[in-house]
Amino acid sequence: MMKLEFPMEISGIFARWVRKLVRRPTNLTFSMIQPLIWFLLFTQAFQAVANIPFFKQYTGTDSYLTFFSAAVIVQTVLSSALQSGLGMVDDVESGYLDKMRVTPVRRASILMGKVFSDGFRIVLQVGIIIILGYVLGVNIATGLPGIGLILVLAMFFGIAWSGISTFVALATKNSESTLVISIMFVFPMLFLSTAVMPKQLLAPWVQTFASYNPVSYVADAVRSLIISGYDWTLIGQAFLMIFVVGVITLSATTAMFRRALAK
Amino acid sequence: MSSIITVDNLVKIYNPDIRAVDGISFAVDKGEIFGFLGPNGAGKSTAIKVLTTLLKKTSGDVKVKGFDLESDAREIRRIIGYASQEVGVDTDLTGMENIYLQCRFHHIPKDKARIKATELVKMVGLTDAANRRAGTYSGGMKRRLDLATALVSDPEILFLDEPTTGLDPQSRRAIWDYIRELNNKGTTIFLTTQYMEEADQLAHRLCIIDNGKIVAEGEPAKLKAQIGADLIKFRVIGDEDPGVLKNAIDVVSSIVGVKDVRDCSKGGADCVEGVALYSENGSNLVPLIVRALDSAHLEIVNLTLSKPSLDDVFIKFTGKQLRTESVKMPAKVGYRTRRR
Numbered sequence: 001m002m003k004l005e006f007p008m009e010i011s012g013i014f015a016r017w018v019r020k021l022v023r024r025p026t027n028l029t030f031s032m033i034q035p036l037i038w039f040l041l042f043t044q045a046f047q048a049v050a051n052i053p054f055f056k057q058y059t060g061t062d063s064y065l066t067f068f069s070a071a072v073i074v075q076t077v078l079s080s081a082l083q084s085g086l087g088m089v090d091d092v093e094s095g096y097l098d099k100m101r102v103t104p105v106r107r108a109s110i111l112m113g114k115v116f117s118d119g120f121r122i123v124l125q126v127g128i129i130i131i132l133g134y135v136l137g138v139n140i141a142t143g144l145p146g147i148g149l150i151l152v153l154a155m156f157f158g159i160a161w162s163g164i165s166t167f168v169a170l171a172t173k174n175s176e177s178t179l180v181i182s183i184m185f186v187f188p189m190l191f192l193s194t195a196v197m198p199k200q201l202l203a204p205w206v207q208t209f210a211s212y213n214p215v216s217y218v219a220d221a222v223r224s225l226i227i228s229g230y231d232w233t234l235i236g237q238a239f240l241m242i243f244v245v246g247v248i249t250l251s252a253t254t255a256m257f258r259r260a261l262a263k
Numbered sequence: 264m265s266s267i268i269t270v271d272n273l274v275k276i277y278n279p280d281i282r283a284v285d286g287i288s289f290a291v292d293k294g295e296i297f298g299f300l301g302p303n304g305a306g307k308s309t310a311i312k313v314l315t316t317l318l319k320k321t322s323g324d325v326k327v328k329g330f331d332l333e334s335d336a337r338e339i340r341r342i343i344g345y346a347s348q349e350v351g352v353d354t355d356l357t358g359m360e361n362i363y364l365q366c367r368f369h370h371i372p373k374d375k376a377r378i379k380a381t382e383l384v385k386m387v388g389l390t391d392a393a394n395r396r397a398g399t400y401s402g403g404m405k406r407r408l409d410l411a412t413a414l415v416s417d418p419e420i421l422f423l424d425e426p427t428t429g430l431d432p433q434s435r436r437a438i439w440d441y442i443r444e445l446n447n448k449g450t451t452i453f454l455t456t457q458y459m460e461e462a463d464q465l466a467h468r469l470c471i472i473d474n475g476k477i478v479a480e481g482e483p484a485k486l487k488a489q490i491g492a493d494l495i496k497f498r499v500i501g502d503e504d505p506g507v508l509k510n511a512i513d514v515v516s517s518i519v520g521v522k523d524v525r526d527c528s529k530g531g532a533d534c535v536e537g538v539a540l541y542s543e544n545g546s547n548l549v550p551l552i553v554r555a556l557d558s559a560h561l562e563i564v565n566l567t568l569s570k571p572s573l574d575d576v577f578i579k580f581t582g583k584q585l586r587t588e589s590v591k592m593p594a595k596v597g598y599r600t601r602r603r
Contacts, residue, residue, distance in 0.1 A: 004370075005370045006595065007371060009367065009368065009369055009370075012367035014365055015364075016353065016356065016364055017362070018354060018357065018526060020356070022351070022357040022539040023396070024354045024355060036385060094349060094351060094353075094354075095347045095348075095349025095350065095351035096351045096352070096353055097351075098317055098345075098347055098349070098351055099313075099345075099351030099352075099365075099412070101316075101317055102315050102316065102317060102340055102343065103340055103365065103368035103369055104337050104340045104341050104368070104369060104370065105414075131494065177373075191452040
């Protein structure tokens with residue numbers, strides 16, 4: 001009985017967030033608008049990027065659309081992750097967090113149920129992007145198993161990156177600050193990575209930054225699955241990076257959650 | 264007496280130096296309705312949040328059914344229910360889902376939870392709205408739903424933080440009925456309120472709290488009895504004339520049982536003109552006053568008798584009116600029946 005309590009709590013809280021997501025479709029589309037615009041506009045406007053000498057040699061494809069689809073997937077994950085803290089701020093403001101805290105529910109369940117639901121949302125959104133990419137003409141070399149692997153990468157990376165936004169949310173307890181601060185972890189991190197340009201074409205200092213940027217590793221792994229095939233070194237590195245980021249952000253979030261509660 | 268909550272010298276200081284609760288001690292008996300009455304910012308919510316394990320106390324000794332606030336927090340959470348001032352319902356979920364989710368937090372198995380949720384929506388009169396999102400509910404409905412979610416575990420102690428603040432009189436009475444009903448079934452209830460009438464109607468015993476300190480404690484009737492006397496106010500024709508007024512004062516002063524006869528025009532918290540006096544048993548005295556004034560050829564134009572209220576208790580112990588903030592909050596004005 002005691003052992004069942006923990007999964008019961010987590011699934012209850014997970015189901016709550018999924019329900020809220022379904023009932024407020026704007027929350028689902030909100031963070032997808034920008035990636036969608038990118039996907040539709042950039043790939044048309046910047047088609048010529050693929051004509052840059054050595055593009056195919058660097059990337060393995062002569063289609064900027066195919067190359068860029070990995071960037072859009074990564075961008076979707078990043079923007080969606082920045083949204084994660086908002087629900088937490090709402091719960092603090094509405095008194096719902098207190099409502100949960102006076103019940104025997106474990107503190108860990110409150111956080112884990114939320115984190116899993118964030119992972120679920122991100123998988124859903126990335127799934128939509130992949131379908132859209134297919135419609136636009138992106139071919140994924142590794143087929144369905146590859147798509148599955150992309151979704152797994154997206155989910156774990158999303159959960160790890162969500163920690164940033166949840167941390168900021170708990171620290172500021174304010175929606176605007178959460179959005180403004182979290183957004184700094186989207187575009188700079190995206191442009192200072194190998195997600196939008198092949199590494200060889202980046203400015204030297206950006207190359208240096210990109211080689212330490214976790215976003216690069218995830219983008220490279222996703223792109224290899226789209227363009228060429230299973231490059232287990234890249235995939236392994238990506239998971240390692242996700243793990244490192246996850247440990248840092250989620251332990252910081254847990255600590256901040258404890259601090260926010262221990263008033 | 265079997266106390267279910269004992270609080271000894273509880274202090275809560277918020278950073279940097281706000282003494283929200285400043286050394287309060289009291290005990291709540293099993294099965295009673297215990298009230299905390301005080302104005303906004305008196306420290307009521309802070310106290311209730313400490314007792315429900317939401318806030319850490321700064322110092323003091325608190326036991327809830329013998330459990331320690333910190334080391335046995337989870338045990339305490341199993342036996343209490345809490346409805347906050349903020350009304351913690353999820354507006355994206357339906358009423359039913361809100362209750363059902365709360366059941367999961369209390370580890371109530373699925374089938375039992377469904378029965379419980381159905382039972383509770385019925386109890387708070389939300390059956391028809393049970394499958395609508397709580398976001399579509401009125402303020403009163405949200406409160407009732409919140410109350411229902413606080414009851415899923417059949418709590419031994421129910422904490423209610425200003426359960427009717429901002430509600431219309433009808434919704435307020437509905438909540439009062441539920442509170443009484445629960446108490447009749449044996450639930451101990453700890454409630455805070457800024458409404459005299461609410462404390463008077465519900466609480467078996469109450470503490471009047473102001474600036475983080477308890478200023479008076481006891482049964483509402485006994486607290487009122489401490490004021491001791493009924494207030495009688497009257498005017499006579501021509502009392503603008505100091506001579507006439509003095510005459511009237513002399514006449515009533517000679518009646519046995521009359522105390523503290525005052526000329527209202529000289530100031531006082533409760534009248535502005537005419538004569539005011541106190542008496543232990545006002546209703547018996549009124550005929551005597553009327554007759555005496557009549558014999559002195561003084562004609563009464565207006566006489567009122569009022570029983571002491573908790574307002575008077577509050578004024579007596581704190582030197583101020585309880586609801587001075589009512590001017591700024593028009594939504595709450597006009598519900599309380601003023602007796603003086």
